[in-house]
Amino acid sequence: MSATTQAADARVMSGAEIVLQALKEQGVEVIFGYPGGAVLPLYDALFQQNAIRHILVRHEQAAVHAAEGYARSTGKVGVVLVTSGPGATNAVTGLVDALMDSIPVVCLTGQVPTHLIGNDAFQEADTTGITRPATKHNYLVKDIAKLAGTVHEAFYVARSGRPGPIVIDLPKDILIGKGAYSEAPQVPHRSYRPKTEPDMGAIRHAVRLLRAAERPVVYTGGGVINAGPEASRLLTEFVRMTGFPCTSTLMGLGACPSSDPQFLGMLGMHGTYEANLAMHGCDVMLNIGARFDDRVTGRLNAFAPDAKKIHADIDPSSINKNVAVDVAIVGDAARVLAALIECWKAEDAPRQDRAALARWWDRIEGWRGKDCLQYRQESRGVIKPQHAVKRLYEITQETGRDTFITTEVGQHQMWAAQYFGFEKPNRWMTSGGLGTMGYGLPAAMGVQIAHPDALVIDIAGEASILMNIQEMGTLAQYRLPVKVFILNNEYMGMVRQWQELLHGGRYSESYSAALPDFVKLADSFHATGLRAKTIDDLDRVIHEMLAIDGPVIADIAVAKDENCFPMIPSGAAHNEMILAPGQQGGVAGVTDEGKVLV
Amino acid sequence: MPEGTEIGQRSATIAVLVDNEAGILARVVGLFSGRGYNIESLTVAPVDEERRQSRVTIVTTGTAMVIEQIKAQLDRLVPVHRIADLSLDGPHLSREMMLIKVAGAGEERMEALRLAEAFRARVVDATTGSLVFEMTGAGEKLDAFIALMRPLGLKEICRTGVCAMARGPRGLQA
Numbered sequence: 001m002s003a004t005t006q007a008a009d010a011r012v013m014s015g016a017e018i019v020l021q022a023l024k025e026q027g028v029e030v031i032f033g034y035p036g037g038a039v040l041p042l043y044d045a046l047f048q049q050n051a052i053r054h055i056l057v058r059h060e061q062a063a064v065h066a067a068e069g070y071a072r073s074t075g076k077v078g079v080v081l082v083t084s085g086p087g088a089t090n091a092v093t094g095l096v097d098a099l100m101d102s103i104p105v106v107c108l109t110g111q112v113p114t115h116l117i118g119n120d121a122f123q124e125a126d127t128t129g130i131t132r133p134a135t136k137h138n139y140l141v142k143d144i145a146k147l148a149g150t151v152h153e154a155f156y157v158a159r160s161g162r163p164g165p166i167v168i169d170l171p172k173d174i175l176i177g178k179g180a181y182s183e184a185p186q187v188p189h190r191s192y193r194p195k196t197e198p199d200m201g202a203i204r205h206a207v208r209l210l211r212a213a214e215r216p217v218v219y220t221g222g223g224v225i226n227a228g229p230e231a232s233r234l235l236t237e238f239v240r241m242t243g244f245p246c247t248s249t250l251m252g253l254g255a256c257p258s259s260d261p262q263f264l265g266m267l268g269m270h271g272t273y274e275a276n277l278a279m280h281g282c283d284v285m286l287n288i289g290a291r292f293d294d295r296v297t298g299r300l301n302a303f304a305p306d307a308k309k310i311h312a313d314i315d316p317s318s319i320n321k322n323v324a325v326d327v328a329i330v331g332d333a334a335r336v337l338a339a340l341i342e343c344w345k346a347e348d349a350p351r352q353d354r355a356a357l358a359r360w361w362d363r364i365e366g367w368r369g370k371d372c373l374q375y376r377q378e379s380r381g382v383i384k385p386q387h388a389v390k391r392l393y394e395i396t397q398e399t400g401r402d403t404f405i406t407t408e409v410g411q412h413q414m415w416a417a418q419y420f421g422f423e424k425p426n427r428w429m430t431s432g433g434l435g436t437m438g439y440g441l442p443a444a445m446g447v448q449i450a451h452p453d454a455l456v457i458d459i460a461g462e463a464s465i466l467m468n469i470q471e472m473g474t475l476a477q478y479r480l481p482v483k484v485f486i487l488n489n490e491y492m493g494m495v496r497q498w499q500e501l502l503h504g505g506r507y508s509e510s511y512s513a514a515l516p517d518f519v520k521l522a523d524s525f526h527a528t529g530l531r532a533k534t535i536d537d538l539d540r541v542i543h544e545m546l547a548i549d550g551p552v553i554a555d556i557a558v559a560k561d562e563n564c565f566p567m568i569p570s571g572a573a574h575n576e577m578i579l580a581p582g583q584q585g586g587v588a589g590v591t592d593e594g595k596v597l598v
Numbered sequence: 599m600p601e602g603t604e605i606g607q608r609s610a611t612i613a614v615l616v617d618n619e620a621g622i623l624a625r626v627v628g629l630f631s632g633r634g635y636n637i638e639s640l641t642v643a644p645v646d647e648e649r650r651q652s653r654v655t656i657v658t659t660g661t662a663m664v665i666e667q668i669k670a671q672l673d674r675l676v677p678v679h680r681i682a683d684l685s686l687d688g689p690h691l692s693r694e695m696m697l698i699k700v701a702g703a704g705e706e707r708m709e710a711l712r713l714a715e716a717f718r719a720r721v722v723d724a725t726t727g728s729l730v731f732e733m734t735g736a737g738e739k740l741d742a743f744i745a746l747m748r749p750l751g752l753k754e755i756c757r758t759g760v761c762a763m764a765r766g767p768r769g770l771q772a
């Protein structure tokens with residue numbers, strides 16, 4: 001214990017000061033927040049210090065998404081501060097988003113004073129009740145003696161095991177009251193101690209299966225990103241060492257470099273033909289840090305029917321949840337990969353049948369040859385959305401700048417996943433599990449705060465962007481040079497696509513009517529607005545956007561009726577993919593059972 | 599094990615040792631309702647004042663896969679110290695307590711008293727028109743007694759839910 005912290009220990013502080021001291025000890029540099037009556041003591045304490053920066057958002061939901069962007073792009077815990085009642089309820093969507101995508105966030109919520117709790121006091125809400133299923137864990141602090149310890153514990157729980165959001169509800173009398181500070185404990189937590197080291201017996205079993213495989217596939221997910229950049233490095237090493245094909249979920253993009261010839265692209269509903277057919281045809285599947293989501297497996301009884309399945313995950317509840325597996329490995333992805341590599345290299349490991357693997361690759365190359373992501377961009381006229389993303393990717397690559405992409409939710413999100421390549425982890429921020437429209441702009445804010453010199457682009461849809469458009473004000477206030485790249489198809493395109501394919505083309509309420517003029521809108525928020533109307537404008541607008549050292553909205557008018565392919569319709573199997581018109585794929589009819597799925 | 603082949607449901611008695619803190623019961627119950635699991639019986643009471651721990655006993659049914667899920671989901675709750683699947687881990691004791699009130703007269707009252715004796719139910723309250731029995735035992739025994747009391751003027755039943763423990767020397771305490 002250093003002399004200064006010892007002095008701090010002895011000092012009696014207000015609850016608000018205790019909170020800030022604990023945040024500092026946890027290494028917090030920035031908080032995303034919005035003030036109100038119940039948290040005024042905290043804002044007062046923030047005012048009187050310089051160690052922690054506060055970013056004032058325009059809506060509490062955006063504060064959580066910004067913290068998510070910050071966390072996902074740095075590996076640190078994101079921090080949010082909101083007031084009681086409406087402040088807390090506005091944050092709920094963000095909390096569930098972070099829960100579904102395993103993002104570490106600590107959210108401090110104000111609460112009415114303890115003696116008023118339960119009395120329907122002004123701006124009272126049962127925040128711990130409302131957020132219990134929206135968080136990994138939550139706390140209501142009713143005793144100032146427990147305040148510092150609770151904050152420390154919240155950070156520990158947020159980042160340990162499977163990460164997630166934590167709420168600490170802080171009654172105003174606790175923030176005003178006086179108490180002693182205590183440092184983060186050095187002893188293990190009394191009950192929450194997730195297992196990170198894999199069982200070597202399970203690792204050896206897995207390697208035996210993988211060595212005997214003739215048609216292996218590595219299927220990776222967000223857990224590899226959660227496990228830190230070392231896990232991505234080890235994954236790439238493992239994939240190259242084994243010569244196995246590798247595919248990733250939406251959440252895991254960037255862990256295996258997209259340019260690696262062994263990378264098959266994303267799998268799942270809008271995954272590539274080769275990735276999905278490799279999953280369908282494999283005889284041994286190694287899942288690392290992915291959760292067999294329904295968007296990935298398609299119809300469960302037709303999912304990888306011939307495969308022995310190995311699943312490595314830090315959360316035992318992810319294993320055997322949707323898909324029963326043959327080998328379960330509980331542990332951190334980085335530790336699991338290190339153990340697999342070690343075991344693979346061991347002298348006594350059985351030989352791999354390289355000829356069989358070569359035959360498997362021949363089949364995969366055949367599927368690849370279909371070039372399922374091809375599209376036709378005419379040299380005149382309308383911009384294809386796929387082409388807009390592809391050009392954005394190519395031009396940002398030419399700049400050589402470290403580039404971070406966030407997205408909203410819809411077709412543009414899928415096109416971003418398909419046509420933007422990620423070479424490194426933590427560069428791709430998207431709302432996968434909850435699919436929250438309005439995520440991308442505030443998430444980009446959080447990324448830009450964490451990486452002031454990086455290029456941060458929100459690939460957006462014209463409908464989604466309006467859900468948190470007020471955050472343009474935050475960009476202006478903090479001079480955050482985020483680029484909003486809108487693929488404007490004048491439709492809630494993803495909804496329109498389902499209506500076309502599943503509901504007889506009855507486009508019920510999916511047209512984006514009465515859109516704002518995005519160029520003027522940018523202007524009124526002190527940003528630059530640009531517009532591309534035809535293919536002739538596209539490259540110029542992208543170059544201009546990247547050259548501007550400030551926030552930009554680029555409104556890219558794209559084909560209105562373009563659909564996102566490949567697509568495995570709900571309730572269909574991997575080998576029943578629909579490809580773009582003109583390409584032959586499996587034929588998929590959507591059954592009535594399929595229609596009830598989302 | 600391929601999906602869809604597990605039509606077999608099993609019953610499981612799960613013991614959970616938790617921190618005795620505000621909201622813990624809501625967390626456990628919310629987990630069951632939020633994820634659509636069955637609760638057949640749930641009991642909770644503090645068992646360790648010093649460590650502030652309570653023990654929750656849950657009886658549930660589901661496929662083997664669902665019961666494994668339930669255990670994994672319970673185990674990842676932050677205030678949960680230990681869980682045990684008593685039905686899987688070997689022989690265990692399972693007891694319930696019940697208070698049951700009957701208000702029969704004449705021959706009915708005599709018959710209730712005779713049956714109570716056979717079932718080792720104790721009379722804990724008696725008026726000229728009513729009897730309250732206290733009874734402890736396995737759930738089926740309580741069910742059987744209730745069935746017998748029904749025609750004899752059954753008025754009211756209160757059951758504690760299952761309280762269970764593994765046989766033998768092994769303990770659950772953290």
Ligand SMILES: Cc1cc2nc3c(=O)[nH]c(=O)nc-3n(C[C@H](O)[C@H](O)[C@H](O)COP(=O)(O)OP(=O)(O)OC[C@H]3O[C@@H](n4cnc5c(N)ncnc54)[C@H](O)[C@@H]3O)c2cc1C
Nearest residue numbers: 221222223226249250251268269270291314333432433435
């Ligand atoms: C419109 C739309 C379309 C979509 N289409 C697709 C699609 O085509 N394909 C697709 O893949 N997804 C798609 N998604 C996303 C999908 O809904 C899921 O969010 C996603 O597939 C889940 O990714 P994941 O399995 O990697 O799990 P995540 O949600 O990232 O979960 C991570 C898993 O890793 C585990 N984990 C966490 N930390 C660690 C660690 N340190 N070590 C080991 N394990 C760890 C966790 O316990 C968890 O099981 C779509 C989403 C939307 C909104």
Ligand SMILES: Cc1ncc(C[n+]2csc(CCOP(=O)(O)OP(=O)(O)O)c2C)c(N)n1
Nearest residue numbers: 410411412437461462463464491492493494
């Ligand atoms: C908050 C929220 N509400 C509704 C939806 C359902 N939804 C998914 S995609 C989508 C349309 C998105 O439209 P747009 O942002 O224009 O993207 P596009 O699909 O056109 O690229 C809708 C309404 C959602 N995902 N999130």
Ligand SMILES: [Mg+2]
Nearest residue numbers: 461462491493
């Ligand atoms: Mg749109």
